[in-house]
Amino acid sequence: xxxxxxxxxxxxxxxxxxxxxxxxxxxxxxxxxxxxxxxxxxxxxxxxxxxxxxxxxxxxxxxxxxxxxxxxxxxxxxxxxxxxxxxxxxxxxxxxxxxxxxxxxxxxxxxxxxxxxxxxxxxxxxxxxxxxxxxxxxxxxxxxxxxxxxxxxxxxxxxxxxxxxxxxxxxxxxxxxxxxxxxxxxxxxxxxxxxxxxxxxxxxxxxxxxxxxxxxxxxxxxxxxxxxxxxxxxxxxxxxxxxxxxxxxxxxxxxxxxxxxxxxxxxxxxxxxxxxxxxxxxxxxxxxxxxxxxxxxxxxxxxxxxxxxxxxxxxxxxxxxxxxxxxxx
Numbered sequence: 001x002x003x004x005x006x007x008x009x010x011x012x013x014x015x016x017x018x019x020x021x022x023x024x025x026x027x028x029x030x031x032x033x034x035x036x037x038x039x040x041x042x043x044x045x046x047x048x049x050x051x052x053x054x055x056x057x058x059x060x061x062x063x064x065x066x067x068x069x070x071x072x073x074x075x076x077x078x079x080x081x082x083x084x085x086x087x088x089x090x091x092x093x094x095x096x097x098x099x100x101x102x103x104x105x106x107x108x109x110x111x112x113x114x115x116x117x118x119x120x121x122x123x124x125x126x127x128x129x130x131x132x133x134x135x136x137x138x139x140x141x142x143x144x145x146x147x148x149x150x151x152x153x154x155x156x157x158x159x160x161x162x163x164x165x166x167x168x169x170x171x172x173x174x175x176x177x178x179x180x181x182x183x184x185x186x187x188x189x190x191x192x193x194x195x196x197x198x199x200x201x202x203x204x205x206x207x208x209x210x211x212x213x214x215x216x217x218x219x220x221x222x223x224x225x226x227x228x229x230x231x232x233x234x235x236x237x238x239x240x241x242x243x244x245x246x247x248x249x250x251x252x253x254x255x256x257x258x259x260x261x262x263x264x265x266x267x268x269x270x271x272x273x274x275x276x277x278x279x280x281x282x283x284x285x286x287x288x289x290x291x292x293x294x295x296x297x298x299x300x301x302x303x304x305x306x307x308x309x310x311x312x313x314x315x316x317x318x319x320x321x322x323x324x325x326x327x328x329x
Contacts, residue, residue, distance in 0.1 A: 001020075001032060001033070001034050001035070001044070001231070001232050001233065001234070002035045002036070002040070002218075002219035002221070002231065002233050003034065003035065003036035003037070003039075003040025003041065003043045003044045003219075003234070004037065004038075004039075004040045004213075004217065004218040004219060004235055004236070005037040005038030005039060005040055005211060005212060005213025005216075005217050005218070005244065006038070006039060006040075006213070006217075006218075006236060007038070007039055007191075007282070007283035008039075008063070008280070008281035008282055008283055008285065008300065009039075009236045009237075009280040009281060009282065010039040010040060010043060010236060011060060011063065011064065011281050011300060011303065011304050011307075012236055012267065012275075012280055012281070012303055012304060012306075012307040012310070013043065013234050013235075013236060013307070013310075014056050014057075014059075014060045014304055014307065015304070015307045015308045015310060015311040016234045016265065016307070016310050016311045016314060017043055017046075017047065017052070017056050017234065018052070018053040018056050018057070018311065019311040019314065019315055020047075020232075020234065021047040021052035021053070021056075022051075022052055022053035022056075023315075024315075024318070029106065030106070030229075031106050031107070031108065032106060032107050032108070033107075033108050033110060033163035034047060034048070034107050034108065034109050034110065035110045035112065035154075035163065035164070035219055035221075036109070036110070036111060036112065036188070036212075036219075037111075037112040037188055037211070037212030037213045037216050037217070037219060038188055038189050038191075038211050038212055038213045039063075039189065040219070041109075041111045041112065041185055041188040041189070041212060042059065042185060042188075042189065043056070043059070044107075044109055045094075045101050045109060045111075045185060046059050047107060048100070048101040048102075048104040048107045048109055048157075049097060049100055049101060050100055058093070059093070060304060062089065062093070064297055064300045064301055064304070065293075065297055066089070067293050068081065068082050068085060068286065076287070079193065079194060079195050079196045080196055082194060082195050083186070083190065083195045083196040086186060086189065086195060087182070087186055090182050090185060090186055091182060094181070094182065098178050098181045098182075099178065101157070101181070102157045102158075102176065102177065102178070102181065103157075104157075108156065108157055108158045108160070108163075109156070109157045109176065110154050110155070110156045110157075110162065110163070110176075111154065111155040111156075111176060111184045111185055111188050111212070112152065112153075112154050112188060112212030112215070112216050112219070113152075113153045113154070113155065113184060113187040113188045113201075113209045113210070113211075113212045114150045114151070114152065114153070114209065114210045114211060114212055114213075114214040114215045115150065115151050115152075115153045115172075115204075115205065115207045115208070115209050115210075116131065116149070116150060116197065116207055116208040116209075116210065117148065117149055117150060117151060117207070118131065118148070118149060119131030119134065119149070120132070120135070120149055120150065120208060121207050121208060122199070122207070122208055123196060123197040123199070123208045128192070128193075129193075131149055132149075132192060134148075134149055135149035135150060135214075135245065136245055139243065139245040139246070140245075140249065143168075143169075143242060143243060143246070143252070144168065144169060146169075146215070146243065146245065147169055147170040150210075150214055150215055151169075151170040151171065151172065151215075152166070152169050152170065152171040152172070152212075152215040152216065153171075153172045153173075153174060153204060153205070153209065154171065154172070154173050154174070155173075155174050155175070155176035155180065155181075155184040155201075155204070156173055156174070156175065156176055157175075157176045157177075161173070163223055163224065164221035164222055164223045164224060165221070165222040165223075165224055167222075168221070168222065169215060172204075172205065174201075174203055174204045175203060177203065179202045179203065180201050180202040180203050180204065183198050183201045183202065183209075184201055184204075184209075186198050187201060187209035187210065187211075187212075188211060188212040189211060190209070190210050190211050191210075191211045191213075191283075192210050192211065192214070194283075197209055197210050198210075211244070213243075213244045214243060214244045214245070215243055215244075216242070216243060217241050217242065217243050217244045217246065217247065218235070218239075218240045218241045218242070219233075219240070220240045220241065220242040220256070220258060220259065221258060222258040223258075223261065223262070229261070230261055230262075230263055231259075231261050231262040231263070232262075232263050232265070233262055233263065233264045233265065234265045235264050235265065235266045236266065236267065236280055237266055237267075238264065238266045238269075238329070239253040239254075239329075240253075240255070240259060240262070240264065240329065241253050255328070255329035259329055262329070263326075264329060265310070265314055267307075267310055271309070274306070275302070275303045275306060276299035276300075276302050276303055277299065280303065281299070281300045281303050285299075285300070
């Protein structure tokens, strides 16, 4: 099961997560790899807790009400301020429950991060913007060329190889443990220029670590594994975009043979247009609503409440599967 980056967009998947991990998957006993980037990594970590539905509800409540107030005399908080507040949130959320996540009897968690190379090896006022400019230009020429600036580093609980092929991009796998859990999760959520990079994560190669969505925005990967099972993907849109820098490159939004075993559970665009503002919650809303935090909380809460329909329709489909609802990506 992949879980995409995308910030607040992922909030509408909360009801579906609670049904999948709280009701449906407990009826089976096969091991499952959970692969997440950014907010998706946090969602999948919550799925590994003893009460995944309760963890999901707490995460949803806290995320919707998160507010980053600018210091006096400034119009917006600094990346350092946001990173410090986010670190406190993670610490409070998982404080004594990290082992609970890492030792789940069925689920193996994979947290995707992006490690900077060359100019991006260390965060720097001048070098970092220049490095990302080079990364953007390289990626526009060829996705694999992005590997000259960024490499994929995946932190995995338990033993065994990654559940996807890595020939597409420079990749390292690092054990995920109590000493690096919070750092890895924070790095996977650290959007460049919005949060600070996480430096020198324990047990991993030295360097600056950023949001896993940079390399794998929607985790468009060639999944493998014994038995050729299905990749079930609760997603907030129908396209599976490879990397963060590919958002504007529409020709990279098409399906590829890598997704042949993937089933995407995505809301119809017509349903999305019924939500507040006619769209999914968005990271830009933090600035768009300004100091009117109550209005943002109310609109995001309405969107999540409406998303109960997604879980209800999937549950109903499982009872009486109708193949005419299954469309090609």
